[in-house]
Amino acid sequence: MNDTVIDEAMRIGGVRGVAVVGASGKVSAASGAAGELSHFFEMLFAAALPHARDAAALSLRRIVVRTDRDEVFSLLMERAEALGLVSEKWRPVTELCADLEALLARN
Amino acid sequence: MRTVLRDLESVSGVRCGCIVRDGEVLASTFIGDSAATLAASRELVGAIAEGLELLGRELDEVLLDLGEASVVVVPVEEGFTLTLLAGAETNLDLLRVVMQSSVRQIRMMLSRAPQVSASSVSTKQPDTSDEDVERLFPKIIELLTVSIGPAARVVFKHGVSMWKASHTPTVGNLVSLVEILSVDLASDEDRLWFCQEVERLHTG
Numbered sequence: 055m056n057d058t059v060i061d062e063a064m065r066i067g068g069v070r071g072v073a074v075v076g077a078s079g080k081v082s083a084a085s086g087a088a089g090e091l092s093h094f095f096e097m098l099f100a101a102a103l104p105h106a107r108d109a110a111a112l113s114l115r116r117i118v119v120r121t122d123r124d125e126v127f128s129l130l131m132e133r134a135e136a137l138g139l140v141s142e143k144w145r146p147v148t149e150l151c152a153d154l155e156a157l158l159a160r161n
Numbered sequence: 162m163r164t165v166l167r168d169l170e171s172v173s174g175v176r177c178g179c180i181v182r183d184g185e186v187l188a189s190t191f192i193g194d195s196a197a198t199l200a201a202s203r204e205l206v207g208a209i210a211e212g213l214e215l216l217g218r219e220l221d222e223v224l225l226d227l228g229e230a231s232v233v234v235v236p237v238e239e240g241f242t243l244t245l246l247a248g249a250e251t252n253l254d255l256l257r258v259v260m261q262s263s264v265r266q267i268r269m270m271l272s273r274a275p276q277v278s279a280s281s282v283s284t285k286q287p288d289t290s291d292e293d294v295e296r297l298f299p300k301i302i303e304l305l306t307v308s309i310g311p312a313a314r315v316v317f318k319h320g321v322s323m324w325k326a327s328h329t330p331t332v333g334n335l336v337s338l339v340e341i342l343s344v345d346l347a348s349d350e351d352r353l354w355f356c357q358e359v360e361r362l363h364t365g
Contacts (some may be wrong), residue, residue: 094212101208105201116226119209121271124220147224 059137059161060085066153070125073138075099087140091127095138098129101125106131118147130154162188164326165243165263168319172259174251180267182241188276195246202232202244210236222257235260237267258312259319265344266323296334297362304358305342308351316345332363 063072064085071088073114075082081092083097088095098117105114126147128139136160140151166178166188179189179199191199202225210220225232234244234260243264247256298321305313323331324338339359343352 055306091216094216097212099169101205102214105205107239113227114205114225114230116224117205117209118222118224118226119213120223121213148253150228 056161057083059157062161063139063154063159064138066150066157068142068150069139071140075129075136077134079103081138084138085126090137091138091140094127094143095129095136098127098138099136102129102131102136109154116151118151130158132158162267164322165267165319166190167261169243169245169263170321171318172247172251172256172315174248175256176248178243178245178247180237180241180243182237184240193245198227198232198246199244200263206234206242222260224253235255235264237264237271243267243287257311258309259315262312262316262345263319266319266341269341269344270323270327294330294335295336297332299358300337300362301338301342301359304355304362308346308355317342320345335359335363 057071060072062084069086070093071084071086071091073084073088073092075095076082079096079100080097081088082124084092095125102117115131117129120143121127124143126139126141126143126145127160128141128147128151130137130151131137137154139150139154162180166180169175169178170190174237174323177192177195179191179318180187181189189199205225206220209223220236223232223234225234228249230246230248231251231253232244232246233253234241234242240338243260245256245260247253279336298317298332302313302317305317309316320338320342321330324334326336328334339356343355346352
């Protein structure tokens with residue numbers, strides 16, 4: 055995943071921040087609100103990795119976390135990497151993730 | 162709690178569910194492979210909740226997308242969660258609305274548990290029957306639909322289950338059903354309107 059992915063993702067409606075978590079488990083690039091949430095996305099990635107696609111009982115593809123604030127944190131697992139997102143609650147996550155998956159497929 | 166799960170499982174696509182409080186399983190329909198999924202989900206959701214706590218946030222809901230199915234976890238209160246496993250065909254937006262409704266209803270049941278048993282004894286009215294009250298149900302669903310839209314039918318069904326579990330289903334106890342359903346209305350104005358309209362239905 056590269057800077058183009060981050061730039062394009064930031065232009066999707068409702069997206070406030072984007073972070074790329076590399077295979078090392080560290081955030082390699084971040085933009086917007088995701089910048090201050092790097093540690094959270096790294097923790098989420100570490101917790102999710104043992105359950106990632108075809109690796110375990112869950113075969114996890116995506117985590118969506120709603121909090122008590124107007125924000126949704128999502129983590130899309132992409133092979134050994136992941137894309138972390140901060141978005142607004144008004145945007146249906148199913149739509150948002152469809153947009154992101156299309157974006158990832160293009161890149 | 163079993164009634165809550167049974168009603169949630171009537172939502173199209175929902176496969177099984179579980180209610181856990183302080184590590185104790187209060188009700189569960191997870192079996193076989195789905196039990197392993199539940200265990201892994203609980204571990205993951207625990208880690209997520211801890212991470213959010215460090216950020217000063219509280220968990221509202223977690224969705225784990227597994228491709229062919231999703232696990233949705235909603236906290237009722239600290240250490241008390243409602244978990245569902247739903248197939249890919251499930252309307253997750255509708256499921257979220259229904260789960261939040263169930264959570265509010267469980268909270269209300271918990272907070273009112275001692276009073277519920279007292280009121281169910283004192284308000285029994287032998288001169289009315291289920292048939293009398295059930296004749297009003299379609300109209301109540303219509304009123305609820307005005308306020309909350311298409312989710313009204315499912316919310317109503319859950320509300321009636323809760324009501325029947327704690328009260329004798331009679332016209333005299335209709336006020337308790339209205340209280341349960343009102344939890345899902347957006348504003349005090351909506352609640353007042355709904356109460357007045359239901360009262361008008363049975364008083365003519």
